[in-house]
Amino acid sequence: MRALNSLQTIQIKRVSRASLLAGALTLAFIGGVRAEHRIELSGGVQAKISYCTDCHGPAAQGYRGYFPIPRLAGQQPEYLENQLRAFIEHRRTNNIMFNVAHSLSSGMLSALAGHFAALNPPPIGGAPRQLVGTGRKIFEDGMPDINIAACAACHGPNATGSGQIPRLAGQLYPYMIKTLSNWDKERGRNPTVPDTSAIMSPVAHSLNKSQIEAVAAFVSTLR
Amino acid sequence: MKDKGLHLAIFIALCCAFFATAGRAENLAIRNCTWCHGGAARGYTPAPQLAGQRPQYLEKQLADFHARTRDNPFARQYMWGAARNLDAQSVRNLAIYFASLPPRAANDGVPNLVALGRTIYQEGMPDSNIVACVVCHGPNAEGVREIPRLGGLDYSYLKRRLEQWTEGYHAAAGPPMISIASKLSDDQIEALASYLSFVK
Numbered sequence: 001m002r003a004l005n006s007l008q009t010i011q012i013k014r015v016s017r018a019s020l021l022a023g024a025l026t027l028a029f030i031g032g033v034r035a036e037h038r039i040e041l042s043g044g045v046q047a048k049i050s051y052c053t054d055c056h057g058p059a060a061q062g063y064r065g066y067f068p069i070p071r072l073a074g075q076q077p078e079y080l081e082n083q084l085r086a087f088i089e090h091r092r093t094n095n096i097m098f099n100v101a102h103s104l105s106s107g108m109l110s111a112l113a114g115h116f117a118a119l120n121p122p123p124i125g126g127a128p129r130q131l132v133g134t135g136r137k138i139f140e141d142g143m144p145d146i147n148i149a150a151c152a153a154c155h156g157p158n159a160t161g162s163g164q165i166p167r168l169a170g171q172l173y174p175y176m177i178k179t180l181s182n183w184d185k186e187r188g189r190n191p192t193v194p195d196t197s198a199i200m201s202p203v204a205h206s207l208n209k210s211q212i213e214a215v216a217a218f219v220s221t222l223r
Numbered sequence: 224m225k226d227k228g229l230h231l232a233i234f235i236a237l238c239c240a241f242f243a244t245a246g247r248a249e250n251l252a253i254r255n256c257t258w259c260h261g262g263a264a265r266g267y268t269p270a271p272q273l274a275g276q277r278p279q280y281l282e283k284q285l286a287d288f289h290a291r292t293r294d295n296p297f298a299r300q301y302m303w304g305a306a307r308n309l310d311a312q313s314v315r316n317l318a319i320y321f322a323s324l325p326p327r328a329a330n331d332g333v334p335n336l337v338a339l340g341r342t343i344y345q346e347g348m349p350d351s352n353i354v355a356c357v358v359c360h361g362p363n364a365e366g367v368r369e370i371p372r373l374g375g376l377d378y379s380y381l382k383r384r385l386e387q388w389t390e391g392y393h394a395a396a397g398p399p400m401i402s403i404a405s406k407l408s409d410d411q412i413e414a415l416a417s418y419l420s421f422v423k
Contacts, residue, residue: 050402051352055359058398065359066367096358099349 045111048104052112059121061170068175073119079166080113082196091190091197123170127217135218138211148206151215159219164196169222176216180204251313255305256321264324269297271380275326280371281318285309287395295384295392329377332417336410340418343411353406356415359399364422374422381416 052072057063062071072080086092087101104112139159142150154165161167168176179186183204187197207215259270266272273281287293288306309317332340342348344364347355356373360366364374373381388394388404407415 047352051349051354051406054354054399054403063359063399064368065370066361067358069358096347096355099346099355103349 045108045115048108048112049115051100052116057121057124060116060119061121061124062172062175064124064126064172064174068172068178070175071123071171072116073121074160074170075113075116075167076161076163076165077110077113077117078163079161080116081109082164084109084113086187086195086197089190089193091193091195092187093189094186122223123220124172125220127173127220128213129217131214131217132221134211135214135216138215139218143206143211146206148203151219159222168219171216171219173216173220176219177212180207180212180216181209251317256317259301259305263327264321265327266329266377266380268377268379269383270301271376272326272329273321274324275375276322276372277366277368277370278318278322279369280366281321282314283369283395285314285317286311289314292393293395295387295390295394326372326375326423328375328423329420332378332420333413334417336414336417337421338418339411340414340416343415344418348411351406353411354403364419373419376419378416378420381419382412385412385416 053060055063055065055069056072057069060072062073063069083092084097084101084104087094087097088104090098101109138148139151140157142148142153151159151168155161155168156165159167159169181204183197183201188195188201256273257264259267260273261267261270264273284293285306288298288302289309291303293302306314343353344356344360345362347353356364359370360373361370364372366372385404385407388401394400404412
């Protein structure tokens with residue numbers, strides 16, 4: 001190959017630089033368009049709902065995976081929003097739900113909470129039937145001997161909750177057991193941000209294993 | 224000396240009788256299933272490993288092959304015939320038998336995709352609305368109840384099954400898998416299949 005004179009060298013360098021720039025711009029444009037599409041996809045409420053229901057069930061009725069995934073259908077929207085914020089603020093510890101929630105905007109949180117609050121599928125059931133009677137007694141009358149108020153007093157006679165107090169009706173049996181048994185391990189975990197979960201702490205402590213199972217069985221049958 | 228010989232003969236005869244009756248499911252499997260699924264049910268491409276699979280999952284799949292509701296190509300080509308003459312009790316026995324065999328990881332995925340696969344499996348990809356598989360399939364991809372073990376299955380089987388969710392076939396499973404798999408890109412499917420093939 002013959003040697004290039006200096007002018008040809010400069011011209012080659014100019015062309016190379018120009019095509020490099022063109023190539024880079026093209027890639028950036030394509031990448032930018034793709035990124036924009038993805039933001040639209042992941043930002044859309046419908047896409048997010050599909051993401052939630054992949055685990056929580058098509059009608060958000062909950063699902064017994066390896067871990068019990070709770071029912072969201074008919075849940076009090078204020079409670080749902082509070083829990084999503086609790087995951088983000090590490091007041092409630094759950095690695096999976098932190099990942100899910102931490103990139104959600106405020107608008108998205110209320111949109112999701114509103115959507116799930118309006119759903120009403122039947123409960124998935126499956127709890128041992130022989131526990132339901134005992135569970136109803138605890139739920140409706142409490143256990144005055146050990147200073148436990150009736151659950152109905154706060155959660156409502158039909159366990160539908162109100163405001164920040166969650167609906168329990170139709171909640172999964174294994175999820176209720178896990179939640180009541182592990183209350184302090186999972187809730188109210190950020191000492192710099194105390195929250196309303198403290199209210200349940202003495203109740204959760206006072207209930208023994210069979211009482212927890214009974215209450216869980218009872219509420220899991222409620223519509 | 225004579226007595227010892229007699230006792231030994233009786234003992235051996237009793238053992239044979241015991242194993243003959245107790246091993247009925249084992250004999251059926253050896254005759255019909257291991258031809259494709261391997262002598263220890265550890266799989267032989269394209270037939271997947273059955274050893275250590277969840278019994279409820281196996282039972283459901285066999286019932287669905289028998290009823291011809293699961294219709295992906297290899298199901299149609301091989302399993303419909305294999306399951307044609309199975310009654311409910313045989314299905315149950317086979318499921319329990321294969322579930323009891325020790326699984327072995329296929330270890331045949333693409334090694335440099337394992338890290339991405341692990342991330343998707345254990346944490347999901349929230350920005351792409353991909354859920355973490357661990358929530359249903361378990362920390363070691365061992366499954367539970369009707370949810371299958373994915374850990375240790377071979378790379379090509381996992382890849383094919385993940386792709387098939389969005390190819391319009393009818394599966395035994397309920398809604399979530401179609402919705403979940405429809406959000407996975409080809410690269411993510413390969414990563415998941417790679418990671419899972421190494422999980423013990």
